[in-house]
Amino acid sequence: MARDFYEVLGLPRDADQSEIQRAYRKLARALHPDVNKDPGAEEGFKELSEAYDVLSDPDQRKRYDTFGEDFRRVGADVDPDAFRQSRAYAGAGGGRSSGWGGGGPSGGFRYSGSGDDVDLEDLLGGIFGGRGRGGWGPVSGSDHETEVEVTVEEAYHGTQRTLTISGSDGPRTVDVTIPAGVVDDQRIRLRGQGGQGSGGGPAGDLYLVVRIAPHPRYRLVGRDLHMLLPLAPGEAALGSSVDIGTPGGPATVQVPVGTSSHRKLRLKGRGLPNPRGRPGDLYVEAQIKVPTSPSEEERELFEQLGKVSTFNPRSSR
Numbered sequence: 001m002a003r004d005f006y007e008v009l010g011l012p013r014d015a016d017q018s019e020i021q022r023a024y025r026k027l028a029r030a031l032h033p034d035v036n037k038d039p040g041a042e043e044g045f046k047e048l049s050e051a052y053d054v055l056s057d058p059d060q061r062k063r064y065d066t067f068g069e070d071f072r073r074v075g076a077d078v079d080p081d082a083f084r085q086s087r088a089y090a091g092a093g094g095g096r097s098s099g100w101g102g103g104g105p106s107g108g109f110r111y112s113g114s115g116d117d118v119d120l121e122d123l124l125g126g127i128f129g130g131r132g133r134g135g136w137g138p139v140s141g142s143d144h145e146t147e148v149e150v151t152v153e154e155a156y157h158g159t160q161r162t163l164t165i166s167g168s169d170g171p172r173t174v175d176v177t178i179p180a181g182v183v184d185d186q187r188i189r190l191r192g193q194g195g196q197g198s199g200g201g202p203a204g205d206l207y208l209v210v211r212i213a214p215h216p217r218y219r220l221v222g223r224d225l226h227m228l229l230p231l232a233p234g235e236a237a238l239g240s241s242v243d244i245g246t247p248g249g250p251a252t253v254q255v256p257v258g259t260s261s262h263r264k265l266r267l268k269g270r271g272l273p274n275p276r277g278r279p280g281d282l283y284v285e286a287q288i289k290v291p292t293s294p295s296e297e298e299r300e301l302f303e304q305l306g307k308v309s310t311f312n313p314r315s316s317r
Contacts, residue, residue: 005051005064013065017056021277024052032222046185053187056276060189072143072205138201144194145207148178152215152225155182156247156272165193165206176208181273183223184212218247223272223280228287229253229265236260236288246270246282253284261288 006013009023030036031045054060054071063071066080074083148161158180164171174193182188187207194204212220219226229242239257243250246267253265263286271280291298 003047005055008047008051009055015055020052020055024048024056028222035221049185050187053189057189074140138199139197140201141195141197141204143204143207145209147209147211148176149211149213150178150182151213152218152220153247154178155210155212156180158182174206178208178210179275181223181275181279182210182212183272184210184220186210220272223274225271225280225282227282227284229255229284230287230289231255231259233288233290236286244284247272251282255286259286261286 006015009015009020009027011019011023015023027048028045031041031048036045054064060071063074067074067078067083070083144165146163146165148163150159155178159178161176161178163174163176165174174190176188176190178188187209190206190208192203193206196203217227225247227244229244231240231242234240235242235255236259237257239259240255242253242255244253245251248270251267251270253267255265259265264283265286267282267284269279270282273279294302
């Protein structure tokens with residue numbers, strides 16, 4: 001049985017949307033696989049993402065609160081009281097020897113426990129919108145899940161995809177909009193694009209799991225972007241303004257005087273956008289580069305600097 005989504009987020013069932021968002025941000029920072037190298041962190045992060053995806057959507061949260069872990073399998077027209085009644089009957093008979101048996105007056109199955117008999121056909125008919133003893137009613141289609149890979153730039157700006165989905169009625173194509181600001185492992189629900197229902201029941205949903213492809217320049221941690229910033233020795237020592245490209249367009253990094261390699265500089269809000277809150281940041285890491293084949297003049301200048309400079313990079317001061 002899957003863990004309760006409220007338990008995953010460490011929240012009470014009456015938590016509001018701001019509490020859900022704060023809890024997710026706090027736990028996502030701790031569990032993200034790029035930060036947490038524990039073997040179980042990745043599964044924990046996926047579990048956290050699914051819990052947040054459901055509880056941050058008012059419609060999904062309402063169904064989850066009503067039907068629990070069955071909320072994706074239960075049809076949209078199922079009566080909540082009938083569903084709870086069926087679960088109560090099933091739980092009441094779980095440990096009895098009499099169990100399920102035949103022999104009802106209409107030839108259907110009946111449950112024989114203590115107290116009155118319960119007609120299974122009537123009970124399930126109430127849950128799934130059935131027609132009583134006349135047969136089954138509408139049954140909702142199953143939910144499907146598939147992965148979709150996007151680049152960092154596509155995650156930033158949003159993109160379109162045409163997916164081919166295999167089903168019982170043969171392959172079909174689905175046009176998908178990937179919204180701006182998606183993150184790795186995020187689940188996107190497409191209502192009614194899952195398995196077909198039967199007996200007039202609604203189709204299930206299709207869930208897209210976003211995978212952000214590795215990038216030669218950027219590294220993603222949640223919504224934050226990380227990249228290297230190559231600097232010449234003079235730019236690092238004396239400070240400089242360096243123009244860079246980002247997924248959101250050109251930006252300028254102000255390099256402070258005396259910058260050493262591995263120093264990180266933050267460009268606030270230049271990471272991935274967030275449709276529900278604050279965007280991520282862009283972190284550039286200084287990487288001081290020297291010429292591999294200095295010219296004669298460069299060699300003389302470096303030698304002159306070595307003679308007049310009192311700076312010792314191996315000193316603790």
